Amino acid sequence: MPRPLSISLTRTGRVVGALAGILLLATCRPQPGCRPQPGCRPQPRCRPQDESLTSEPAGQTTFYGVASRIRGFDPVMAGDVASALAISRIYEGLLQYAYLKRPYAVEPCLAAALPQVSPDALTYTFSVRRGICFQDDPCFTATQGRGRELTAADFVYSIKRVADLKTGSTGFWAFNDRIVGLDEFRAASADDKLTDYSLAVEGLSALDDYTFQIRLKRPYPQLLWIMTMHYTFAVPREAVDFYGADFVNHPVGTGPYVLKSWKKNYRLEYARNPKWAQTGRIERYPAEGSTGDVAQGLLMDADKPLPLIDRVVQYVIGDTSTMWFMFLKGQFEMSGISRDNWNAVISTEKSLNRDLAAKGIRMFAAPVMETFYIGFNLDDPVVGPNKRLRQALTCAFNSETYVRFYNDRVIRAKGPIPPGIAGFEDQRTPYPFDLTRARSLLAEAGYPGGKDPRTGRRLKLTIDLGNANDPEMRAAVELFADFMGQIGVLIVPVYNNWPAFLERIERRQAQLFRLGWVADYPDAENFLQLFYGPNSSPGPNHSNYRNKDFDALYEKVRVLPESPERTALYRQMAAMVVEDCPWIFEQHPLSYALTHAWLKNYKPHDFPYGMGKYYAIDTEERQAWKAKTSP
Numbered sequence: 108m109p110r111p112l113s114i115s116l117t118r119t120g121r122v123v124g125a126l127a128g129i130l131l132l133a134t135c136r137p138q139p140g141c142r143p144q145p146g147c148r149p150q151p152r153c154r155p156q157d158e159s160l161t162s163e164p165a166g167q168t169t170f171y172g173v174a175s176r177i178r179g180f181d182p183v184m185a186g187d188v189a190s191a192l193a194i195s196r197i198y199e200g201l202l203q204y205a206y207l208k209r210p211y212a213v214e215p216c217l218a219a220a221l222p223q224v225s226p227d228a229l230t231y232t233f234s235v236r237r238g239i240c241f242q243d244d245p246c247f248t249a250t251q252g253r254g255r256e257l258t259a260a261d262f263v264y265s266i267k268r269v270a271d272l273k274t275g276s277t278g279f280w281a282f283n284d285r286i287v288g289l290d291e292f293r294a295a296s297a298d299d300k301l302t303d304y305s306l307a308v309e310g311l312s313a314l315d316d317y318t319f320q321i322r323l324k325r326p327y328p329q330l331l332w333i334m335t336m337h338y339t340f341a342v343p344r345e346a347v348d349f350y351g352a353d354f355v356n357h358p359v360g361t362g363p364y365v366l367k368s369w370k371k372n373y374r375l376e377y378a379r380n381p382k383w384a385q386t387g388r389i390e391r392y393p394a395e396g397s398t399g400d401v402a403q404g405l406l407m408d409a410d411k412p413l414p415l416i417d418r419v420v421q422y423v424i425g426d427t428s429t430m431w432f433m434f435l436k437g438q439f440e441m442s443g444i445s446r447d448n449w450n451a452v453i454s455t456e457k458s459l460n461r462d463l464a465a466k467g468i469r470m471f472a473a474p475v476m477e478t479f480y481i482g483f484n485l486d487d488p489v490v491g492p493n494k495r496l497r498q499a500l501t502c503a504f505n506s507e508t509y510v511r512f513y514n515d516r517v518i519r520a521k522g523p524i525p526p527g528i529a530g531f532e533d534q535r536t537p538y539p540f541d542l543t544r545a546r547s548l549l550a551e552a553g554y555p556g557g558k559d560p561r562t563g564r565r566l567k568l569t570i571d572l573g574n575a576n577d578p579e580m581r582a583a584v585e586l587f588a589d590f591m592g593q594i595g596v597l598i599v600p601v602y603n604n605w606p607a608f609l610e611r612i613e614r615r616q617a618q619l620f621r622l623g624w625v626a627d628y629p630d631a632e633n634f635l636q637l638f639y640g641p642n643s644s645p646g647p648n649h650s651n652y653r654n655k656d657f658d659a660l661y662e663k664v665r666v667l668p669e670s671p672e673r674t675a676l677y678r679q680m681a682a683m684v685v686e687d688c689p690w691i692f693e694q695h696p697l698s699y700a701l702t703h704a705w706l707k708n709y710k711p712h713d714f715p716y717g718m719g720k721y722y723a724i725d726t727e728e729r730q731a732w733k734a735k736t737s738p
Contacts, residue, residue: 163726164417164418167417167418168415168416168417168418168723168724168726169416169417169418169419169420169724170416170418170419170420170440170706170719170722170724171420171421171438171439171440172419172420172421172422172439172440172441173421173422173423173424173430173439173441173442174189174192174193174375174421174422174423175189175423175605176189176371176372176423176604176605176606177189177190177193177606178190178355178606178609179355179356180193180194180197180355180356180357180358180366181194181274181354181355181358182194182198182265182337182338182340182342183268183269183274183275183276183277183278183338183342184274184275184276184277184355185277185278185337185338186277186278186609186647187605187609188625189605191337191716192715192716193375194337194340194358194716195337195340195362195716195717196362196363196364196377196419196717196719197242197358197359197360197362197364197365197366197377198337198340198341198342198358198360198361198362199216199217199340199341199360199361199362199717200216200217200334200335200336200337200339200340200341201215201216201217201218201222201233201235201262201319201334201339202214202215202216202218202221202331202334202335203215203216203335203717204335204712204714204718205393206393206396206710206712206718206721207393207395207396207397207400207405207406207710208396208397209397210629211629211713211714213331213332213334213335215236216335217235217236217239217257217341217361218233218234218235218236219234219235219236219237219317220234221331222331227326228323228326228327228328229322229323229324229325229326230320230321230322230323231320231321231323231330232314232318232319232320233259233262233318233319233320233321234317234318235257235258235259235262235316235317235318235319236257236317237256237317238256238386238387238388239256239257239361239386239388240254240255240256240257240361240382240385240386240388241254241255241257241341241343241359241360241361241382242254242359242360242361242365242380242381242382243381243382244346244357244359245349246343246345246346246348246349246350246357246359247343247345248345248349249345254359254382255343255345257341257361258313258316258317259313259314259315259316259317259318259319260313260316261341261342261343261344262311262313262319262339262341263308263311263312263313263319264304264342264344265339265340265341265342266282266286266289266311266338266339267289267292267304267308267311268342268347269281269282269338270282270289270290270292270293270296271292271293271296271302272293272296272297272302273296273302275645276338277613277645277646277647278336278337278338279293279646280636280639280642280646280647280648281333281336281338281339282333282338283641283642283646284324284641285323285324285325285327285330286308286310286311286321286322286323286324287308287309287310287322287323287324288307288308288309288310288311289308289310289311291308292306292308304344309322310322310323310324325666326666326667326668327665327666328630328665328666328667328668328669329628329630329632329633329665332627332628332629332630332633333627333628335628335714335716336627336628336716337716340360341360341361342359342360343359345359346359356369361380361382362380362717363379363380363383363390363413363414363717363720364377364378364379364380364414364419364720365377365378365379365380365381367418372423373422373423374420374421374422374423375419375420375421375423376418376419376420376421377418377419377420378417378418379414379417379418389412390412390413390720391410391411391412391413392408392409392410392411392412392413392415392708392721393406393409393721394406394409394410395409400710403710404707404708405708405710407707407708408707408708408721408723413720413721414719414720414721415707415708415720415721415722415723415724416719416720416722416723416724419719425574425576425577426576427445427447427448427577427578427579428445428447430442431445431448434701436733436736437703437729437732437733437736440702440703440705440706440724441700441701441702441703441706441709442700442701442702443699443700443701444699444701445579446512446513446514446579446582447579449514449516450514452701453470453514453699457472458470459701463701466732466736467703467704467705467732468701468702468703468704469701469702469703469704470699470700470701471698471699471700471701471702471709471711472697472698472699473697473698473711474525474526474527474695474696474697474698475525475625475695475696475697475698475713476525476527476528476625476626476629476713477525477623477624477625477626477695477696478520478523478524478525478623478624478634478692478694478695479517479520479621479622479623479624479693479694479695479696480520480523480621480622480623480624480690480691480692480693481570481587481619481620481621481622481690481691481693482612482617482619482620482621482622482649482650482689482690483497483618483619483650483688483689483690483691484612484615484617484618484619484620484649484650484651485650485651485652485653485689486615486651487618489568489618490568490618490619491651493552493553494687494688495548495549495551495552495553496548496549496552496553496554497687497688497689497691498538498548498552498688499545499546499547499548499549499551499552499594500545500591500594500596500688500691501538501545501688501691501692502538502539502540502541502542502544502545502548503540503542503545503590503591503593503594503596504540504587504590504691504693505540505590505593506519506539506540507540508586508590509586509590509693509694510694512582512583512586513694516696516697516699517693517694517695517696517697518694518695518697519692519693519694520692520693520694520695521533521534521535521536521685521692522536522681522682522684522685522692523624523634523635523637523638523681523684523690523692524631524634524635524677524681525626525634525695526695527629528626528629528630528631528634529630529631529669529673529674529677530631530674530677530678530681531631532678532681536685536692537685537686538685538688542593542594545593545594546594549594549595549596554566554595554596556595557594557595557596557597558595565595565596565597566595566596566597567596567597567599568591568596568597568598568599568618568619569598569599569600569601569617569618569619570584570587570598570599570600570601570617570618570619570620570621571601571603571608571611571612571616571617571618571619571620571621572584572600572601572602572603572608572620572621573603573604573605573607573608573609573621574605575602575603575604581600584598584600584621588600598619601617608620612644612649613644613645613649614644614645615644615651620649622649624637624647625713626713626714627714628714629713631674631677631681632664632665632677635661635664635677635680635681635684636648636661636665637649637650638650638652638654638657638661638680638684638689639657639658639661640652640653640654640655640657640658641658650689650690652684652687652689654683654687656683657680657683657684660676660679660680660683661680663676664676664677664680698711703729703732704728704732705724705725705726705728705729705732706722706723706724707722707723707724707725708721708722708723709722
């Protein structure tokens, strides 16, 4: 899933984005809702007040954090981490990740159990839990606004929406050429008429109100991971029909929270979903976890009803200094560490500075399954057909300087697959930093000395970015421009806000762009599908890379179960991509998150969607800390 780069954030497990700005580098993996995103520098008059002391609703606990600009709350459009984090507070799917278990494992959510799988691995049958209801909403006119019960038909409808060309979904890559009859449904949605959702899709069936079945064309080993994703979340058709184009602003889900208010680009507020209490629905905190969880206090709330927090308030803040100041005042529960603050926060031994530790602030450091890169739009007439040019720019990228720029919080990426996933290789890249070779390749590409022979001037390339107000991102782009300037190539930044950036790359309007991909599931296939030809924009293959040999291997490998053969093919495919250079591979981050001691049950997670329901806040501890530290 794409995400922007902003080292200052903190994420529940992943960063959002798209190298729209600066990779949310190793430094800041924001938790669900704890991290800033491209966007808006609030004016002093708009900065949030210390609500946790002045307006905390009586008897409620509130989580205060940072969010990013989002496109809205439609699950089919959540192609970025920020939107997915917001959506997963409200919507749910049949499966979810077990919060505490490592290695990662899936478990039932809206399903009564894990699915029954046929011996040929082509049919998955899910039992849908009974008594689960959508939140109350005016869209349910037949019941005077009372949320109705979830049924198997809701999953049929929701996956059809992902396939419907008219929704413009960013998620069809997850189902493309996978489910019997779904591609035909997609083709039928291409005309100007309203899409007919009554058209049968052979591979999607509601056998009865509580039995949902998927039939595949061929084995899909990643399907259980896919069923945890927001693209498969249950959406009621009544809401889509009732709100029409405005549905994106009116989420109606079964999840632990409802959207109470949304001031775009400024503030989001979620409240506990009252439907759970009305219907007697009880979800519980896990009673077992991984090694070390007991010692870290992660099982103190075992078996307690969820969610453990009543209210979530988040602010969109683009200024890292403002974010840091508010975290230090206790106005946010979590924070990342910006590049500028790094030396003041982290000791030379990479531990938390003593003053912050003495205040009860905790640091969590962990590798993350993310790869950040500068992408080339291969549909562009200059960079697309000229592999030597792309290779030259790759050789001009000074990785040692780049890593130092990020306080050694990243490692240079040598390919698309990050550490921790089968298929990753820490081998020497065929295109390392080498200015002599870069100049030679540039001459072979037709631009000796960086001069464009058509104009006699320096070759000028544009790079699209999404964090327009992030000073760290701007500094990183200036560094990249300096790298390319060493071989005579002029880089011109094009600054966008995050939604506009995503639209430009999905419409193939960018020449170069800066982006990051966060694993949707722990399998190298999720990174390699970014180069599969049929996944070209508006799909996740934003470089619009096409290689028939790669595509043939991808079609072979995607049906294989985990095995040494599959891992070997993953490495072969990664090597093909490295040779063709559709990306300049920048880095794999290491995540550093800071939390106040009163935030309980926090555990870094690569797939943080919906994980906020497990967090707890000790409000008395928070108030005592603020009373002690306030001037």
